[in-house]
C-alpha cells in the first residue's frame with residue numbers, strides 16, 4: 001500500500017518504521033516545510049494518508065485529502081470543535097475518514113472497561129470520580145484527546161455529570177481532569193472513583209508510541225478502498 005505521511009514528527013517517524021516493516025511504501029513525508037505536497041497531484045499518488053500534525057493544521061490537511069480523493073486516518077488531537085464539519089464534508093464529498101483519539105489496542109480495550117465501570121458506578125452516589133492524564137512536555141493540547149474520550153463516556157453514564165473541566169473545581173456537575181506534563185511519559189490515563197470506604201482505580205500506561213503507530217497502520221490497511229466515516233471500534237470489532 002502507498003502511504004502519504006502528513007506530519008513527520010515523533011508519530012510520523014514511528015508510523016514510518018512500522019509501515020515499512022509491514023511492506024508498505026511511504027510515498028510522501030509531509031511536514032511544515034513541505035506543505036506543497038498536500039496538493040491534489042501529489043496526494044493522489046497515495047492509497048491512504050495518515051495525519052498526525054498539530055491542532056491548528058489537522059482540519060485543513062484533512063480537507064486536502066478529501067479534495068485529492070484519498071482516504072484519511074487522523075490521530076491529531078486538540079481540534080475536535082471542527083469534527084462535525086469534517087464529518088459532514090466527508091459524507092458530502094463521498095470520501096473516507098477515520099479519527100481516533102488513541103489508536104492503541106490497549107486504550108481501546110480501556111475505553112470498553114471505562115464504559116462498563118461507569119455503568120456500574122452510575123447507581124453509587126457515595127463515590128466521586130476524577131481523572132488524571134500524564135504526557136511529555138512537548139504535548140500541545142490539554143487535556144489529552146484520550147482523556148476527553150474517557151470523560152465523555154463517564155459523563156454519558158454518571159447521573160449529574162454534565163461536563164469536564166481541566167482545573168480543580170467544587171462544582172460536582174463537572175468531571176475534573178488533572179493534566180500533568182512529565183518527560184518522557186508516552187501517555188498515562190487514570191480514572192479514580194473515591195468514597196470514604198474505598199477507592200476503585202483503573203490505569204492505562206503506554207510504554208512507548210509503538211502501540212499508537214501500529215494501530216494507525218492497521219487502520220490505514222483497513223480503510224483502503226472504503227467510503228464513509230469510521231472509528232477504531234470498527235477496525236478492532238470492539
Ligand SMILES: NC(=O)C1=CN([C@@H]2O[C@H](COP(=O)(O)OP(=O)(O)OC[C@H]3O[C@@H](n4cnc5c(N)ncnc54)[C@H](O)[C@@H]3O)[C@@H](O)[C@H]2O)C=CC1
Pocket residue numbers: 006007008009010011012030031032033035052053054055057061074075076077078100101102103104212
Ligand atoms: N491518536 C493517537 O493515537 C495519538 C495521537 N497523537 C497526536 O498526534 C499529534 C502529533 O503528535 P507528535 O507526532 O508527537 O507531534 P510532533 O510535534 O512530534 O510532530 C508534529 C509534526 O507535524 C508537522 N506539521 C506541523 N504543521 C504541519 C502542516 N501544516 N502540514 C504537515 N505537517 C505539519 C511538524 O513539522 C511535525 O513534524 C498530536 O496532536 C498528538 O496529540 C500522538 C500520539 C498518539
Ligand SMILES: O=C(O)C1=N[C@H](C(=O)O)C[C@H](O)C1
Pocket residue numbers: 077101102135136139143144145146147186187188212
Ligand atoms: O500527544 C501524545 O503524545 C498523545 N496524544 C494522544 C492524546 O492526546 O490522547 C494519544 C496518546 O495519549 C499520546
